Amino acid sequence: MAQTAFTVRxxxxxxxxxxxxxxxxxxxxxxxxxxxxxxxxxxxxIPFEVESERETRLRQARETFERIExxxxxxxxxxxxxxxxxxxxxKCREERRQxxxxxxx
Numbered sequence: 112m113a114q115t116a117f118t119v120r121x122x123x124x125x126x127x128x129x130x131x132x133x134x135x136x137x138x139x140x141x142x143x144x145x146x147x148x149x150x151x152x153x154x155x156x157i158p159f160e161v162e163s164e165r166e167t168r169l170r171q172a173r174e175t176f177e178r179i180e181x182x183x184x185x186x187x188x189x190x191x192x193x194x195x196x197x198x199x200x201x202k203c204r205e206e207r208r209q210x211x212x213x214x215x216x
Contacts, residue, residue, distance in 0.1 A: 117144070168207065175203050 121129075126140075133140045150158045162170070179191065179199060191199075 119144070171203060171207065175199060 129143075130140050133143045136143070138146075147158070182188070183191075
């Protein structure tokens with residue numbers, strides 16, 4: 112099979128870390144990208160989840176709502192008050208802030 116070059120631009124620190132990790136895996140970054148490309152072709156999709164921040168927030172909100180509903184059903188609790196709903200929203204926002212801070216570090 113004929114070979115061709117493929118150039119990828121990325122932050123130099125990201126490349127350094129990626130190269131080191133690939134080396135730990137016993138492969139080059141070139142091999143890792145080839146594995147990625149072949150997997151995309153084979154599965155006809157990106158082999159990991161990619162979602163927008165908006166979708167992440169919506170998914171988290173749905174999961175929170177479902178947790179609340181399960182908890183209510185399991186504990187035979189009445190409907191939440193507005194204050195309780197506000198507290199759940201505050202907790203979700205704080206978790207999101209912490210997650211964003213961890214990503215930025």
